[in-house]
Amino acid sequence: MSQASAVRGPAVVFDDVSLRLGGQTVLDQVSFRIEPGALHCLVGPNGGGKTSLLRSLLGQMPHSGHIHVEGASKPLGYVPQSLDFDRNVPMTVNDVMALLGQRRPAFFGAGRRQRAVYAQALQRTGVGELGAQAFGSLSGGQRQRVLLAQALSPAPRLLLLDEPSAGIDEGGVRLLEALVGELHAGGVTVLWVNHDLQQVRRIAQSVTLINQRVLAHGPASLLDDLPGAAR
Amino acid sequence: MNAFYDFIREQLQALAASGVLPQPFEYTFVINALLCAMLIGPLLGVLGSMVMIKRMAFFSQSIGNAAMTGVAIGVLVGESYTSPYLSMFGFCLLFALTLKYTQQRTQLANDTLIGVFLSISLAVGASLLLFVSAKINTHVMESVLFGSILAVDHTDMNVLLAVMLACALIGLPLYNAMLLASLNPSLAHARGISIRTVEYLFVVLVTLVTVACLKIIGAVLVEALLLIPAAAARNVTRSLPAMVGLAVLIATFSCVVGILLPMQFHIPVPTGGAIVLVAALVFLATTVIRATSPRFRGASA
Numbered sequence: 001m002s003q004a005s006a007v008r009g010p011a012v013v014f015d016d017v018s019l020r021l022g023g024q025t026v027l028d029q030v031s032f033r034i035e036p037g038a039l040h041c042l043v044g045p046n047g048g049g050k051t052s053l054l055r056s057l058l059g060q061m062p063h064s065g066h067i068h069v070e071g072a073s074k075p076l077g078y079v080p081q082s083l084d085f086d087r088n089v090p091m092t093v094n095d096v097m098a099l100l101g102q103r104r105p106a107f108f109g110a111g112r113r114q115r116a117v118y119a120q121a122l123q124r125t126g127v128g129e130l131g132a133q134a135f136g137s138l139s140g141g142q143r144q145r146v147l148l149a150q151a152l153s154p155a156p157r158l159l160l161l162d163e164p165s166a167g168i169d170e171g172g173v174r175l176l177e178a179l180v181g182e183l184h185a186g187g188v189t190v191l192w193v194n195h196d197l198q199q200v201r202r203i204a205q206s207v208t209l210i211n212q213r214v215l216a217h218g219p220a221s222l223l224d225d226l227p228g229a230a231r
Numbered sequence: 232m233n234a235f236y237d238f239i240r241e242q243l244q245a246l247a248a249s250g251v252l253p254q255p256f257e258y259t260f261v262i263n264a265l266l267c268a269m270l271i272g273p274l275l276g277v278l279g280s281m282v283m284i285k286r287m288a289f290f291s292q293s294i295g296n297a298a299m300t301g302v303a304i305g306v307l308v309g310e311s312y313t314s315p316y317l318s319m320f321g322f323c324l325l326f327a328l329t330l331k332y333t334q335q336r337t338q339l340a341n342d343t344l345i346g347v348f349l350s351i352s353l354a355v356g357a358s359l360l361l362f363v364s365a366k367i368n369t370h371v372m373e374s375v376l377f378g379s380i381l382a383v384d385h386t387d388m389n390v391l392l393a394v395m396l397a398c399a400l401i402g403l404p405l406y407n408a409m410l411l412a413s414l415n416p417s418l419a420h421a422r423g424i425s426i427r428t429v430e431y432l433f434v435v436l437v438t439l440v441t442v443a444c445l446k447i448i449g450a451v452l453v454e455a456l457l458l459i460p461a462a463a464a465r466n467v468t469r470s471l472p473a474m475v476g477l478a479v480l481i482a483t484f485s486c487v488v489g490i491l492l493p494m495q496f497h498i499p500v501p502t503g504g505a506i507v508l509v510a511a512l513v514f515l516a517t518t519v520i521r522a523t524s525p526r527f528r529g530a531s532a
Binding site for chain 2: 054077086089091099107160
């Protein structure tokens with residue numbers, strides 16, 4: 001894509017990151033580096049600290065240690081596991097895009113130019129026809145596609161994905177992989193929290209396996225030496 | 232501003248005298264109250280929709296209760312009985328910020344903490360009011376609790392106008408950030424939003440609006456007018472712009488009709504009660520529409 005071709009994604013360095021919540025160790029001296037423009041997957045068991053590490057990177061966790069982003073990280077795209085939402089709130093997909101993508105109050109709607117940007121992002125994730133539909137009425141997979149679309153608008157330099165393929169059908173997974181691959185090819189640094197080892201083997205350039213602490217870090221091929229380690 | 236109020240008043244009174252407008256428009260206090268209603272409607276409609284989405288209805292109720300304590304403190308320190316704004320704003324802001332701070336420090340559930348603070352504010356307010364009740368007229372207490380258009384003066388209108396300006400300057404640019412901060416904090420962080428800052432600012436705005444509306448609606452019912460128009464609008468809309476727009480219309484309509492109807496038909500009810508009853512009727516109507524119309528019944532399926 002032309003809009004991604006000039007992007008130079010940043011490097012991300014986790015330096016001795018530890019986190020304790022409610023007396024429990026969630027992360028223990030986690031250190032590793034993600035190279036600029038890498039498509040990096042973070043794998044590990046449930047409760048292994050993957051999402052907490054991502055949230056620490058977002059500045060949301062009271063962690064110790066340092067997290068450096070070397071290079072420009074903005075715009076930063078982030079796809080959460082879900083968007084906690086009262087399904088009865090009358091909010092269309094376009095409203096959600098406006099809420100996330102502009103400073104002008106979402107209840108004023110989007111300007112003409114912004115509407116075109118949102119429509120293009122939704123089109124790229126295969127939900128272009130859902131703009132006027134109530135967000136609460138979407139299936140889990142459709143919601144994930146909308147969340148992916150908002151992360152593409154504006155085009156990110158650093159893309160953080162927190163298990164975005166959960167609940168997405170086969171076609172959606174292929175689309176997601178193709179989109180992320182496209183962004184990666186354009187120089188965007190991607191950090192993808194992922195459970196699906198088959199998918200990780202298919203797409204990742206580098207991998208970190210964590211279970212509170214780093215168990216392994218290196219090229220994606222290291223998973224071949226650790227069969228089933230993340231499960 | 233007073234000259235501006237006088238100008239509007241004279242025009243409306245002239246129209247009432249010539250029979251174009253109903254007879255209540257001949258009274259200065261009715262026009263004052265209607266001017267306030269035109270300010271309160273948009274304020275409560277926009278803010279109320281956010282309060283509803285953020286599930287903070289009981290927060291504004293606790294602020295209303297805290298305002299009673301503010302009135303009592305005002306009387307104790309010698310402020311005007313009818314407009315103890317310094318004490319009300321001072322105490323309510325202190326109360327709201329303490330509540331928010333406690334919630335952020337303890338991570339206790341919102342409803343639990345608000346329930347505790349609401350009880351405390353009610354207990355302190357009731358005790359202090361009983362203590363100072365000997366010093367003031369019972370009607371002053373009644374107007375604080377349930378609102379009174381008779382008591383609205385230029386000071387009240389200026390306070391409302393100032394609060395509306397503050398909301399427009401702070402609330403509009405941060406509307407999306409405030410909403411997003413509660414829907415998904417991680418996403419808000421990723422968008423560069425300082426969650427703590429916008430959450431505190433939201434609490435301050437709700438407090439300012441609640442206190443500024445007390446004269447018209449009253450401490451007991453102000454939360455209802457924040458919530459009911461937004462809830463009624465939610466019943467029959469399918470998008471955020473439609474919901475907020477309709478909430479503004481319903482809030483303004485309720486205020487205007489709630490002020491004029493008792494005047495026109497000489498019904499002896501407090502303004503706050505009349506306004507909330509009108510809003511409640513609208514809510515009832517929209518609930519019936521939602522329950523019977525397939526278009527809205529399936530909106531959230």
